[in-house]
Amino acid sequence: MSEASFKKALVEAIPSLRAFARSLSGNRDRADDLVQETLAKAIANRERYTPGTNLKAWLITILRNQYYTEGRKRKREVADSDGDHAATLTAIPQQNGHLELTDFLSALQCLPEDQREALILIGASGFSYEEAAAMLDTRVGTVKSRVSRARARLEELMSGSPDFVRDDAAIQASTDMLNRALNA
Missing domain, CATH: 1.10.1740.10 (RNA polymerase sigma factor, region 2, helix turn helix motif)
Structure with a gap:
């Protein structure tokens, strides 16, 4: 044409x-x-x-x-020709989120390997309990139990457990593991 x-x-x-x-x-x-x-x-x-x-x-x-x-x-978009709405906006500092993430990654390495693996398959990779059980060659109830115990232990560690120590090597190991799980 x-x-x-x-x-x-x-x-x-x-x-x-x-x-x-x-x-x-x-x-x-x-x-x-x-x-x-x-x-x-x-x-x-x-x-x-x-x-x-x-x-x-x-x-x-x-x-x-x-x-x-x-x-x-x-x-x-918000109609704000005089700037009144913009004057009320605030930005929440993002440092706390980063610190919480690094604490989480470190705490993740404190979990037993079977709990950590089950938690990552269910929580980070998005597999169903049935799919995770097949991958781990175990029963669905075992996977549910591992995930439950992993979540409870993470909560305990993240809420100030005295045996939790932030570890940069553990943070890096968790980061690498999560990246592999998410990219698989």
Whole structure:
């Protein structure tokens, strides 16, 4: 399709695009903005259009995606032209989260290997108890028991147990183990 015929087909599609945009947005001005944005994207991405396919369907897909993208953005935005809302916002320091994570990783290494392995399969890797039991070649009840004991021991260690000592080597070992579990 030549450049001229592509542009001619775009112009011919405008009434259909406007009608569709109006049905989505319910607002004439917003519909016109959507059509304008759709046409701009279509021209910018002309090489993605496959000649011989339905141009109007391609344009409507672009328009619909633009509409939903704008809707998702609008949900996160707050009208705050005078800055009142922005003045109330605060950022919580993230150091505590990092420290808690390093304590958790160190405490994870304090668990017996069978409990740690079961906990990682269920908690970090997202396997079901049945899948974990098959992988560990044991019964489902055994896996549930190991996970329960592991969680209780982690809670005890993380809440100030006197036999818990933060260990950088243990933190690194836990980090490596979790990365392998998540990437497997």
